[in-house]
Amino acid sequence: MVTTQPTLDDLLEERFGRPGAAGLAGLDALAGPLRPMLDRRSCRSYASRPVExxxxxxxxxxxxxxxxxxxxxxxxxxxxxxxxxxxxxxxxxxxxxxxxxxxxxxxxxxxxxxxxxxxxxxxxxxxxxxxxxxxxxxxxxxxxxxxxxxxxxxxxxxxxxxxxxxxxxxxxxxxxxxxxxxxxxxxxxxxxxxxxxTVTPRLGLDATVHEDHFGEGPSFAETLAEYEARRRLRKPYRRQRAVDRFGEAATYGWEEDKTRQYTEPQRQGFGTYVRRKGFKLD
Incomplete structure (x- = not known):
C-alpha cells in the first residue's frame, strides 16, 4: 500500500490553519527536508529501544x-x-x-x-x-x-x-x-x-508574525476566534481544568484552558532562587 507524503502546504495548514505561501510546491527539493520539523509532535510514549x-x-x-x-x-x-x-x-x-x-x-x-x-x-x-x-x-x-x-x-x-x-x-x-x-x-x-x-495546532502566523510594526495586521481577538475553532476540530481538550472551581464550560478552548492554568500562582519563589544562585536581576 502506497502512502502519500503530505505536501509542505498540508503540513503548514495542519499546524497553522492556512495554506502555505504561493509557489510553495516548487520548493519541495529545497524545503522538503524540513518536513519532520513542521510535522513535529510532542512525544509522551517511548519505545524501549535505547537511543544509540x-x-x-x-x-x-x-x-x-x-x-x-x-x-x-x-x-x-x-x-x-x-x-x-x-x-x-x-x-x-x-x-x-x-x-x-x-x-x-x-x-x-x-x-x-x-x-x-x-x-x-x-x-x-x-x-x-x-x-x-x-x-x-x-x-x-x-x-x-x-x-x-x-x-x-x-x-x-x-x-x-x-x-x-x-x-x-x-x-x-x-x-x-x-x-x-x-x-x-x-x-x-x-x-x-x-x-x-497528533500535531498541536498553533496560532496562525498572521497572529505572531508582524511586519515593520507590531500589531499592524489583524487583531489578536480576530485571529483567536479562528484558532479556537481550528483547535477544537483538530485537537480538542480531553478534560477541563479545575471544574470544581470554574464549573463545566459549554465551549472549552485554548484561552479558557490557559487562563484557568495560570489562575493559580506558579513558581513565585523562582526569582528568589535565581538571586540566591548569584544572579542579579536589577
Missing part, C-alpha cells in the same frame, strides 16, 4: 551548534543517566511516569558562571552583573534546547520539554550539584516514539 550513543552525541552537538550570545556559550546539559536520580529529579512532577520511561532525560541549564569566572581569574570587576547577564544565559540555554528538539525531529526521534523541573528548583539544583550561577531551564525527554501523537 552516537545519535545522542549528534543531537547534543546540534543543540550546541545553535547561535550563542556574543560567543559566550552560556549553556550546559546534564544527562540524567542514573534511574534513581531521575526519579528524585522528577519527584512530584505531573506525568512523571512517562518521563521516567523515556530512554533519555536531559536537563538544560543556563550557565552564567563561565563569564563571571573569566573576570575572577583575571582579577577584573564584572561590570555587567545585572538582569541582562541572566537573560543572556537563559536565551543561550533555550537555543540549545530548541536545537536539540529540531535535530531529534529530523532524526525521527521524539522529544518533550519538561518545564516542571522548575517547580522545585532548589531540590533539582541540589540533586544535580549545580554550581553558583548555573540554573535549570527545562528537562527534555528523548527517545524513539512508541506511538505518534
Amino acid at each position: 550513543p552516537a545519535l545522542l552525541h549528534l543531537v547534543l552537538a546540534a543543540g550546541f551548534s545553535m547561535p550563542t550570545k556574543s560567543d559566550l556559550q552560556q549553556a550546559d546539559v546534564v544527562r540524567v543517566a542514573d534511574a534513581a536520580l531521575r526519579e528524585q529529579v522528577l519527584e512530584g512532577v505531573a506525568g512523571a511516569e512517562w518521563m521516567l520511561a523515556a530512554p533519555e532525560f536531559l536537563v538544560v541549564c543556563a550557565d552564567g558562571a563561565r563569564l563571571a569566572g573569566m573576570f575572577e581569574r583575571t582579577g577584573r570587576t564584572f561590570p555587567n552583573d545585572h538582569f541582562d547577564a541572566a537573560f543572556n544565559a537563559v536565551v543561550d540555554a533555550s537555543l540549545v534546547l530548541g536545537g536539540m528538539v529540531a535535530a531529534a525531529a529530523l532524526l525521527g526521534l521524539g522529544t518533550c520539554p519538561v518545564s516542571q523541573i522548575r517547580n522545585d528548583p532548589e531540590r533539582v539544583d541540589r540533586l544535580l550539584r549545580l554550581p553558583p550561577r548555573v540554573i535549570p531551564v527545562a528537562g527534555l525527554c528523548l527517545g524513539w516514539p512508541a506511538e505518534a501523537d
